[in-house]
Structures are given as C-alpha cells and as structure tokens.
Amino acid sequence: MNIEAAIAARNEFRIGEVAIRFEGPLGIISGPRMGSTGPARVASDDLRELVRTDDHGRYRPLPGARTMPGGWEVRCHSADELLDAIDAIYPLALRHIGQHERGELRVIPLDEVLRRQSGRYAVAASLGVEGRKAACNTLCGRCVRTPVWCEAALPPGGIPCPEPCSVLVSLCREAALWDTSPPAPSAPVAGLPFARFDIPGNEVRETYLADRAGAPLAGSPSLNATALPGDDALVG
Amino acid sequence: MSRALVLAGHGSHLDPASSRPVHDHAARLRARGAFDEVHVAFWKEEPALSRILDAVDADDVTIVPVFISDGYFVREVVPREAGLSGPVSCVLGKLVRYTRPVGSNPALADVIVQRALEAGAGPSTGIAVLGHGTPRNPGSERNVLFHTELVSKQNRFVAVAAVFLEQEPDMRGVFGLLDTREIVMVPLFVAEGWHVGVSIPEDMAIDRGELRRGGRTLRYSAPVGTHPLVTGIIEELAVAAAAWR
Ligand code: SF4
Numbered sequence: 001m002n003i004e005a006a007i008a009a010r011n012e013f014r015i016g017e018v019a020i021r022f023e024g025p026l027g028i029i030s031g032p033r034m035g036s037t038g039p040a041r042v043a044s045d046d047l048r049e050l051v052r053t054d055d056h057g058r059y060r061p062l063p064g065a066r067t068m069p070g071g072w073e074v075r076c077h078s079a080d081e082l083l084d085a086i087d088a089i090y091p092l093a094l095r096h097i098g099q100h101e102r103g104e105l106r107v108i109p110l111d112e113v114l115r116r117q118s119g120r121y122a123v124a125a126s127l128g129v130e131g132r133k134a135a136c137n138t139l140c141g142r143c144v145r146t147p148v149w150c151e152a153a154l155p156p157g158g159i160p161c162p163e164p165c166s167v168l169v170s171l172c173r174e175a176a177l178w179d180t181s182p183p184a185p186s187a188p189v190a191g192l193p194f195a196r197f198d199i200p201g202n203e204v205r206e207t208y209l210a211d212r213a214g215a216p217l218a219g220s221p222s223l224n225a226t227a228l229p230g231d232d233a234l235v236g
Numbered sequence: 237m238s239r240a241l242v243l244a245g246h247g248s249h250l251d252p253a254s255s256r257p258v259h260d261h262a263a264r265l266r267a268r269g270a271f272d273e274v275h276v277a278f279w280k281e282e283p284a285l286s287r288i289l290d291a292v293d294a295d296d297v298t299i300v301p302v303f304i305s306d307g308y309f310v311r312e313v314v315p316r317e318a319g320l321s322g323p324v325s326c327v328l329g330k331l332v333r334y335t336r337p338v339g340s341n342p343a344l345a346d347v348i349v350q351r352a353l354e355a356g357a358g359p360s361t362g363i364a365v366l367g368h369g370t371p372r373n374p375g376s377e378r379n380v381l382f383h384t385e386l387v388s389k390q391n392r393f394v395a396v397a398a399v400f401l402e403q404e405p406d407m408r409g410v411f412g413l414l415d416t417r418e419i420v421m422v423p424l425f426v427a428e429g430w431h432v433g434v435s436i437p438e439d440m441a442i443d444r445g446e447l448r449r450g451g452r453t454l455r456y457s458a459p460v461g462t463h464p465l466v467t468g469i470i471e472e473l474a475v476a477a478a479a480w481r
Pocket residue numbers: 062064139140141143144145146147161163164165166167168
C-alpha cells in the first residue's frame with residue numbers, strides 16, 4: 001500500500017490499529033473500539049500524548065503495542081497534518097513503509113543490535129537462540145509492526161520493523177539473566193508496567209517464561225506462522 | 237543545502253514524562269524555523285537514535301544531546317547508536333555534526349537562577365543545585381559542580397552548594413550543608429520524570445514543593461531542563477556547530 005498515493009486519492013486505509021477516512025476537506029484518523037456514544041475529538045497536537053497511555057492509563061513504551069486507547073478521532077486539515085499525526089502514533093512507520101516498497105529499507109538483525117550493547121545491557125548478547133526466538137515471539141507478537149529484521153514476511157498493509165527495538169533489547173537482557181536459573185512462571189497480574197520484565201506477574205515476562213517452559217499462557221498473542229524467525233536471522 | 241536538527245534524548249520504558257521536554261523543545265525549535273527539519277530521537281523510546289536518519293531528508297544534520305551529564309550516554313551510547321565517529325561524521329551519506337550536551341553550556345547556570353527565582357529565592361536564600369551523580373562514573377558530577385560554581389559567581393544568593401541523589405554530598409544533608417533560613421533546591425535534571433516527580437520528593441519528605449524543619453524552609457523548584465530557555469541553549473549549540481567542517 002502506498003500511503004501517500006492513498007492520501008492523494010483520498011482512499012480510506014488502515015495502519016496498525018487506526019483507520020483513516022476522508023470527509024470533504026478533512027482526513028480523519030480514528031482509534032480502535034469506537035463505542036456507540038461517538039468518538040472523543042482530539043486535536044492533532046494532543047495525539048502523541050493521548051497514545052502514550054492505554055485505556056487503563058498504563059504507559060505504552062512500545063508505540064506498536066496492540067494496546068492503543070480507543071474511542072477517539074482526530075480531524076486533520078491537510079495531508080501534512082495527517083502524515084504528522086500518523087508519525088506521532090507510529091514513529092517512522094510511514095518512512096519505513098516507503099523505504100520497504102522501494103527496496104531501500106536498511107535492515108539490522110538482532111545479533112548485531114545485541115552485540116553493540118554495553119553497560120547493564122551487554123549481557124543481552126549472551127541470550128541463546130531459543131531465548132531470542134521466545135523473546136521475539138512474545139514481544140513482537142504484541143506489536144502491530146512486522147519484524148522484517150528476522151525475515152518475517154510483511155503482510156499487505158503491514159508496517160515493517162527494520163531493527164529490534166529497545167524494549168526487545170530490554171526483554172533479551174532479562175531473559176539472558178533468567179537463562180542460568182529460570183524463575184518459576186507465575187500468573188500474570190493486570191496493570192503492572194508493560195516493560196517491568198523484572199517483576200513477577202508482568203504479562204510479557206510470564207508469557208516468555210511459559211513459552212520457555214513449553215507451556216504458553218492461554219490466550220496470549222504470538223507471531224503468526226509466517227512471521228516466526230529462523231535461527232539464522234537471530235544469531236547473524 | 238537544507239539542514240536538519242536532531243534532539244537526542246534518553247527516553248524511558250517506564251516513565252512517560254521523561255521525553256516530554258525534548259518534544260517540547262523540538263516543537264519550539266520548529267516554530268522558530270532556523271532549521272529546515274527538527275526531529276527527536278531517543279535511546280529508550282521511538283523514534284530510536286539508531287534509526288533517526290531514516291526520518292531526515294537533509295544532507296546536513298546536527299545532533300544535540302539533551303543530557304545534563306557529559307558522561308556514558310553522551311560519550312558512548314548516543315554516538316554508537318547513531319553511528320557517529322566524532323564531532324563530525326559521515327553517516328549514510330550525510331554530514332552529521334554532534335555537539336556537546338546541553339549540560340555543558342554555561343548558559344544553563346542562568347536557567348538554574350531563573351528556576352530559583354521562580355521558587356521565591358532572594359539574596360538571603362541558599363541555593364542547592366541538585367544533580368543525579370553516581371559513584372560509578374566520577375565524570376557525572378562535573379557539570380553539576382561547574383554550574384554550581386557559575387551560579388555562585390553571580391553573587392545573587394548568599395550561598396550555593398551542589399547536592400546529589402546518588403553520591404555525596406547527599407541531598408538529604410542539605411540543611412547541614414547550607415545554614416540559611418530559606419533554601420531553594422533546583423533539580424538539574426532534564427525532565428519532571430520519576431526522580432524529580434516521585435523519588436526525590438519521597439526521599440526528602442517534600443510535600444507540595446516544600447519541606448519545613450526547625451523553623452527553616454526548603455522549597456523545591458521545577459527542573460532546569462523543562463524551562464523554555466533551554467530551547468535557546470539547544471539552538472545556540474546547533475548553530476555554533478554549523479561552522480564545523
Ligand atoms: S522489535 Fe518487535 S516489538 Fe519491537 S518494534 Fe519491532 S516488531 Fe515491534
């Protein structure tokens with residue numbers, strides 16, 4: 001999907017969890033879960049702050065996480081305002097879609113990203129292949145972007161992720177520490193900070209630990225079969 | 237030739253307030269119009285430092301680290317993530333200039349003074365400049381001590397001292413360090429984040445910006461990094477870098 005062409009032709013489209021439609025001179029972005037009461041109107045300048053937290057007020061450090069707050073819409077008065085608003089929701093997504101379409105997307109694999117870490121993150125590079133696979137499965141499975149860095153196939157209309165993000169590096173760090181003596185999985189606790197992987201009950205942590213123990217949590221999201229990384233993509 | 241400015245910040249996986257001032261400074265710089273493009277990039281948020289050139293159309297890019305300390309992040313993490321080899325690098329075919337951090341600029345001392353005045357400081361008030369500090373990196377205190385000395389030399393306040401969150405002199409000993417009846421503590425931090433907004437007030441038992449002890453009062457100001465004057469410091473650093481070759 002060429003988004004700039006879709007905007008020029010005023011064709012509606014979806015990106016991640018949001019939908020874009022056109023009414024008269026306006027380009028309208030709407031969030032998920034539009035209730036029967038009608039959406040809250042949000043100014044495009046306030047959008048970045050709005051999508052920083054989920055419906056329960058929990059911080060979303062991963063903009064691609066499928067936890068976008070619902071029930072809002074933004075009315076944009078120009079193509080530039082619309083593009084800026086989409087960039088506030090999914091930073092660099094439009095750039096990466098365009099670069100992917102033109103075959104210009106610079107792709108950096110997980111191994112390279114983990115090897116360049118230092119300080120408290122240096123240990124992340126010691127995570128083995130199975131751990132890397134489970135970390136990618138757990139976190140990228142919760143994200144609207146497709147990790148093309150692990151050779152996942154980009155579905156039509158998808159957002160390519162060209163390089164493992166800092167949240168994934170952070171999960172790999174904790175997972176490397178767990179590798180030597182894995183903590184026992186415990187039940188996920190709702191409302192814990194998304195990226196506090198060191199706290200028992202963190203949903204991402206518990207999904208990862210259950211995956212490593214061979215017993216995925218019921219109902220937890222995971223990558224679809226086409227997106228599963230191969231070993232080569234994970235160790236470089 | 238068009239020019240881009242990138243504000244490099246730390247960002248956080250846990251604290252949504254951490255990156256807010258960087259976005260605010262970027263918005264002001266866009267409105268001022270000295271650069272054709274103004275972007276933000278973070279170590280722990282998106283857009284990531286390692287991908288920021290994906291966003292830039294200009295061939296001439298200046299990166300200003302919005303950090304107080306000239307330490308590990310400024311010297312190691314930001315250059316590594318952005319692929320820099322020194323103050324001037326060629327990265328993905330672009331000329332990239334990398335300035336000193338905001339915290340190294342002497343003008344930041346004037347912002348500390350402003351924050352102190354906003355919190356009600358007068359000539360007889362003692363000023364505590366509060367830095368993070370860490371025993372793991374002796375260099376992290378350098379800019380805090382530098383600005384404490386600059387504020388002191390302005391002779392606007394009877395006493396000025398540096399205190400720290402994670403090294404000596406500890407912030408909790410501020411009443412022993414300054415003997416004035418009134419103290420204003422100015423956090424030399426970038427953001428109103430976890431430390432400034434939560435952990436420091438809790439550790440110090442500061443209630444609604446104030447702490448009283450034995451007839452003496454400590455007032456806690458807003459952090460330095462959120463002040464609009466910092467926008468001008470960022471611009472000054474970037475404009476000065478334009479002369480580098
Ligand atoms: S690395 Fe995975 S979780 Fe992180 S942005 Fe990319 S696809 Fe999403």
